[in-house]
Amino acid sequence: MARKRRRRKSTADTVVRQVPEDSSMTSRKRARARADRRPAERRSGSAPLLRLEEVTKTYQMGEVEVGALQGVSLEIGKGEMVSIMGPSGSGKSTLMNIIGCLDVPTSGSYFLDERDVGALSDNRLADIRGRQIGFVFQTYNLLPRMSARANVELPLTYTSGRGRRRRAQEALERVGLADRASHKPTELSGGQQQRVGIARALVKEPAIMLADEPTGNLDSRSSEEIMDVLKSLNRDQRLTVIIVTHEEDIAAQTDRVISMLDGKVVRDGRTSRQSR
Amino acid sequence: MNPLDTFITALSALTSNKMRAGLTLLGIIIGVTAVIVLMALGRGVQTSITSSIEALGTNLVTITPGSSETGGFGEVRLLAGRAGAGRQEAKLTLTDAYALLDPVMAPSVVAVAPEKSSGGQIVAGGTDFGAQVLGVTPEYADVRNSKVKWGEFVSAGHVRNNSSVVVLGSGVSETLFGMRSPVGQTVRINGKQFTVIGVMESQGGGFFGGFLDQQVYAPLTTVHYRMSFDRTTRGDIPVDTINVQASDVESVDKTIEEVTAALRISHRITGDDDFTVTSQQQTIQSIQQATNAIVVFLGSIAGISLLVGGIGIMNIMLVTVTERTREIGIRKAMGAKRRDILFQFIVESALLSLTGGLIGLALAYGVGALLDGQQIFGEGSEPFVSVIDRGIVMLALGVSVGIGLFFGIYPATRAARLHPIDALRYE
Ligand SMILES: Nc1ncnc2c1ncn2[C@@H]1O[C@H](COP(=O)(O)OP(=O)(O)OP(=O)(O)O)[C@@H](O)[C@H]1O
Ligand SMILES: [Mg+2]
Numbered sequence: 001m002a003r004k005r006r007r008r009k010s011t012a013d014t015v016v017r018q019v020p021e022d023s024s025m026t027s028r029k030r031a032r033a034r035a036d037r038r039p040a041e042r043r044s045g046s047a048p049l050l051r052l053e054e055v056t057k058t059y060q061m062g063e064v065e066v067g068a069l070q071g072v073s074l075e076i077g078k079g080e081m082v083s084i085m086g087p088s089g090s091g092k093s094t095l096m097n098i099i100g101c102l103d104v105p106t107s108g109s110y111f112l113d114e115r116d117v118g119a120l121s122d123n124r125l126a127d128i129r130g131r132q133i134g135f136v137f138q139t140y141n142l143l144p145r146m147s148a149r150a151n152v153e154l155p156l157t158y159t160s161g162r163g164r165r166r167r168a169q170e171a172l173e174r175v176g177l178a179d180r181a182s183h184k185p186t187e188l189s190g191g192q193q194q195r196v197g198i199a200r201a202l203v204k205e206p207a208i209m210l211a212d213e214p215t216g217n218l219d220s221r222s223s224e225e226i227m228d229v230l231k232s233l234n235r236d237q238r239l240t241v242i243i244v245t246h247e248e249d250i251a252a253q254t255d256r257v258i259s260m261l262d263g264k265v266v267r268d269g270r271t272s273r274q275s276r
Numbered sequence: 277m278n279p280l281d282t283f284i285t286a287l288s289a290l291t292s293n294k295m296r297a298g299l300t301l302l303g304i305i306i307g308v309t310a311v312i313v314l315m316a317l318g319r320g321v322q323t324s325i326t327s328s329i330e331a332l333g334t335n336l337v338t339i340t341p342g343s344s345e346t347g348g349f350g351e352v353r354l355l356a357g358r359a360g361a362g363r364q365e366a367k368l369t370l371t372d373a374y375a376l377l378d379p380v381m382a383p384s385v386v387a388v389a390p391e392k393s394s395g396g397q398i399v400a401g402g403t404d405f406g407a408q409v410l411g412v413t414p415e416y417a418d419v420r421n422s423k424v425k426w427g428e429f430v431s432a433g434h435v436r437n438n439s440s441v442v443v444l445g446s447g448v449s450e451t452l453f454g455m456r457s458p459v460g461q462t463v464r465i466n467g468k469q470f471t472v473i474g475v476m477e478s479q480g481g482g483f484f485g486g487f488l489d490q491q492v493y494a495p496l497t498t499v500h501y502r503m504s505f506d507r508t509t510r511g512d513i514p515v516d517t518i519n520v521q522a523s524d525v526e527s528v529d530k531t532i533e534e535v536t537a538a539l540r541i542s543h544r545i546t547g548d549d550d551f552t553v554t555s556q557q558q559t560i561q562s563i564q565q566a567t568n569a570i571v572v573f574l575g576s577i578a579g580i581s582l583l584v585g586g587i588g589i590m591n592i593m594l595v596t597v598t599e600r601t602r603e604i605g606i607r608k609a610m611g612a613k614r615r616d617i618l619f620q621f622i623v624e625s626a627l628l629s630l631t632g633g634l635i636g637l638a639l640a641y642g643v644g645a646l647l648d649g650q651q652i653f654g655e656g657s658e659p660f661v662s663v664i665d666r667g668i669v670m671l672a673l674g675v676s677v678g679i680g681l682f683f684g685i686y687p688a689t690r691a692a693r694l695h696p697i698d699a700l701r702y703e
Contacts, residue, residue, distance in 0.1 A: 100695045102609060123613050130611020141606045141700070145292050157281045158611040198611070 002156040005047035018126030047114055048075040049207060049240055050099060056263075068094040069117035070263035072107070078207075079238035081231070083251040086260035092244045093212055095260070099242065100133045100210045101125045107139050113207070130159040134201025136211035142185040142200075148172065150180040151202045159204065192218050198229055208240045209233065215250060227253055277364055277616045279352075289596070291305045292657060296630065300585075300592045304632025305639060309580030312664060312672045314642035317652070318571030323652040328479065328488075329560050333421045335525050336556040338530055339518040339539070339599075341368045343548050368551060369512040370496070375542055383532040384527040385665060389419040390515040392496055393625040394503045400452040400463040407448055408491045409465060411499025411515075417476075419521045425473030427459035434473075434495040438502065449487030469504060470494065516573060528555045536679035553687035555618040579675070585632065586679035594627050604691050605699025614692040621688035629680025633673045640664060 057069040067090045076082055084092050095268070097103040098110055101117055102127075110117045112128065129135075134155075142151045152168040172178050175195040185193050194214060201209055211230065215223035227250060233239045243254060251257045252271055259267035305570045373390035376382050392411040397404065414421070416428045425446065434441050442463065449458055458472045479488040494503075500528045521530035532553050539551055596606070604617055643659060649660040666696075 064662065097697055104699075126608065126613040127610055129609060135609050137700075140604070141609075143286060143603055143606060155606070155610040157277050158607075158613070158616060204587070204611075 006188075012045075016108075040132055042070040042208070049078040049080075049113060050162045051075045051111040052105075053109050054097075055098060057091070057098065057103070058106045067263050069098070069105070071264070072201055072265055073108075074258065074265060074268065076240065076242065078240055079234070079257060081241045081243075081254045082256045082258060083243045083245050084220040084258045084260060085245060086266075087252055087257075091263040092260055093261075095240065096210050096212050099208070100135060101128045117194040126158075128157060129150060132207040134198075134204065134206035134209040135138055136194070136197050136201050136209065137211040138216040140185070140190075140197045142193055142196055144185055147182045147184060148177065148188065148196045148199075151185070152203050155200060155204045167203055171203040172196070174202065174233075175233075176198045179205040189222070190218050191225055194218060194230060198226070202233060202239070206239070208242065210242050212244045214243060214248065215245065215247070220236050223247075225249065226237070277612070277619070280625050282616075282619050283359065283627075285329045286621055286627050287623055289600075289620075290627060296592060300588050300628055301635065302420040303585030303588040303605060303628050304582065304679070305585075305636040307585040308633050308636025308672050308676050309579065309639045309643065310417050310578035311575055312637065312668055312677070313643050314574040315571055315668045315671075316640075316644065316660065316664045319569065319665065319668065320649065320658075320660065321651045322564060322567040322571060322665065323658075325563055326560055330562065331421060331479065332556065333419070333521070334420065334556050335522040335528055336558070337520040337522055337528060337535060338554050338556075339368060339520065340370075340516070340552050340554070341550065343515045343550055343552060350544055356386065367514045368417050368506045368516075369514050371512050371517045372539060372542060373515060376518070376535055378538065381538040381541075382531070384531040384534055385520055386523050387415045387419050387521040389413055389415040389519040390496060391416060391502070391517050391519065392499050392513070392515045394499050396454065396465040396492070396503065398448065398463050399466050400458070400461065404451050405448060405451055407445075408505060409442075409499060410493050410495050411496035411503075413496050415521075416493070419519045422479065423477040424474045425477045426457040427472070428493050429474055429476075430493055436499050437495075438457070438496055440468065440469040440470045440498060440502070441473045443476060443493040444472060445476050445489045445491045445493075446478040447486065448477040448492055456620045463491075465494075466503060495644040502557075528557065537703060541613055542559050551620035558670070574673075577589065582675060585676075586629070589625050589680060590683035590687060591629055592628075593621060593684055594690070596624070597621060597687045597691040600691075601699050601702035602693065604694050605696050605702065608694070609700060618688045621691050625684025626677055626680040629676045629684075630673070633676030636676070636688070637669060637672060 001196055020258050028245065031182050052072055052074050054254075055069055056067065057071045059066040072091075072095060084095065086092050095104070098105055099112075100126075101112070101120075104110075112132070117125070117128070135141075142148075143154065146154070148150065149165070149168045149172060150173050153164045156164045156167065162270050169181060172181050177192060177195050180188060180192060180196075185196065190197065192216075197210075197214075198211075200210075211232070214230070218226065230241050230243065231253060234241045241254075243250065245251055254268055254271060256268070258265055282397065282433040290327065359588070367389075368389055373388050376385050376388050390413060392409065394409045396407060396409040398407050399405075410416075412430055413435055414430055414432050417424065424443070429443055430441065442465065444452070444458060452458065452463065453461065457475065459474060461472045463470050463472060476489075478492070479486075489676065497517070517584070520531060520535055522528045532555060535551070536553050539545075539553075545552060585695055604612075607617060607620075641664065644659075647660040649658055649663070653663075
């Protein structure tokens with residue numbers, strides 16, 4: 001395993017050499033350069049919604065240490081729609097988990113809304129997840145015993161939200177599933193289940209929507225539906241959306257693509273969509 | 277998460293697997309039912325014994341040979357040792373008994389009734405019956421609150437003449453002669469002929485009363501000279517027990533003092549007493565202590581099945597937590613805090629055990645309704661269901677919920693401690 005990792009590292013080096021414009025810059029320069037390209041943030045003139053500084057994540061697998069993230073620094077502003085790409089094992093999910101406060105960095109720091117997440121207790125992390133982060137999973141992760149509406153209500157039960165039923169119904173309407181509210185997940189198609197998953201993520205009116213391969217299990221038609229929903233949320237509500245994907249055409253629908261390899265960001269750039 | 281949501285979540289989790297929940301419940305149901313029924317049984321026996329003893333008169337004081345120290349449970353021996361007490365080294369005699377009637381030494385004593393027992397095989401017609409023969413004086417019936425149903429009791433003349441007469445306990449009479457009056461009939465006790473002169477009223481059934489109904493009464497002198505080989509050097513008649521009647525309940529303590537003082541003088545005692553004086557109240561107390569132990573013992577035996585039920589809950593909760601690892605991960609990703617998950621599973625197991633407890637309680641009442649209190653605790657007893665008192669019910673329900681909490685905490689803690697990422701990855 002160790003040998004494999006070393007070999008992977010060398011590939012990473014070659015890749016980095018292929019994109020000199022990014023790797024040659026200091027991280028501060030890079031951040032400034034990126035900030036220049038970010039219209040949403042420039043407009044508000046405020047600090048970025050989330051900022052990672054030299055974040056590493058190391059997993060201990062018996063004797064071997066796995067560096068899932070090896071020093072990731074990036075900023076994402078409010079209202080951005082970002083996709084993260086990279087080969088399997090490059091650390092995309094690990095990064096998403098840290099951004100989503102499901103996990104904390106081994107070293108480095110992560111600021112969400114200028115607040116250092118690494119210093120927070122388990123309970124505070126849970127609270128942030130409950131109020132500010134909306135997760136969309138590749139495998140939907142709906143609770144099978146509950147109706148679609150009960151699934152959508154679930155996050156609100158942990159944050160003592162008022163008008164739960166109404167808000168859940170509205171969220172379902174937003175994803176076009178108002179008429180399926182009382183269906184169990186097993187009575188819905190994959191695409192519909194994923195839309196319930198999105199409704200569940202947006203019902204709390206989160207600051208960030210995190211979707212780890214949301215279309216990974218879907219056919220192209222359903223994928224399009226999902227992307228349409230996510231894009232409209234980003235456009236209409238200025239919701240920050242981060243999508244992990246393996247598909248170029250999905251990434252092409254976002255403003256910005258972050259490429260990862262072996263636990264590092266190897267490319268971070270605008271797509272042609274930015275001129276929307 | 278608010279309590280109602282927690283409750284609903286736990287309930288829907290339980291109802292989603294009814295078969296499993298039902299089987300887990302069964303363990304608790306059986307345990308709770310067993311605890312309640314057995315404890316009620318013990319409590320009923322206790323009440324029955326106590327009331328039988330109280331029926332004998334609350335102003336009764338009994339004297340038995342042997343000190344309470346050397347004799348162990350001096351008071352309890354009254355019950356168990358009627359036959360055995362005579363074998364004690366120390367002796368009480370008829371002279372001791374009548375000395376207590378001295379109005380100067382013991383002014384509170386109203387009556388004295390010595391007794392001496394012997395085993396006997398009674399034969400009447402073709403029926404053969406092993407009974408306890410109690411040698412008594414005429415005062416016995418009064419002092420022990422016993423009434424004659426047919427015929428008469430042992431008289432002073434019978435005692436003076438060592439007459440071969442016998443008064444049967446109601447149970448004995450029934451066994452030997454059925455419902456007819458046996459007065460005037462002859463029975464053979466240990467081969468000797470006795471004339472039946474009377475039959476006693478039933479002592480109220482139950483454990484203790486039933487025991488009294490199985491006795492027969494003969495003149496004390498007859499038992500001594502014709503049925504026992506117990507002799508004293510001075511030719512006095514040794515007795516097993518001296519029943520002393522105090523003038524009323526209030527003077528019981530005074531009577532004890534007087535009787536003790538009188539006996540110390542006549543026995544020339546300077547050190548430890550060679551006799552034990554017990555009031556009926558003390559007897560009831562020590563019997564209650566002994567039967568309390570029985571109640572607790574029965575409860576604990578049944579409690580083991582409740583414990584097994586609790587382990588069943590823990591087992592099923594551990595399986596549930598493992599099965600629902602992914603669900604726990606999802607809930608945590610949605611903002612559930614540790615305590616939300618903890619409560620969800622604790623409530624689930626407490627709900628299981630409380631439901632089991634309630635069903636067990638209902639079942640115990642059902643079983644109680646089927647049991648015949650009259651048959652178990654004797655005639656005149658309350659119905660069985662009524663001995664299931666509030667204390668027993670609270671105890672059983674409390675213990676079952678406690679078991680649910682206790683055995684639920686470990687699985688719930690395990691669930692709450694799961695790392696969200698690990699839980700979400702779980703297949
Ligand atoms: N809990 C864990 N324990 C040990 N190693 C882990 C753990 N989670 C991730 N890793 C390792 O960290 C590295 C990055 O994993 P990650 O899941 O972030 O990859 P990914 O980019 O999401 O891949 P994929 O596209 O297949 O989802 C991998 O080498 C993986 O084996
Ligand atoms: Mg992944």
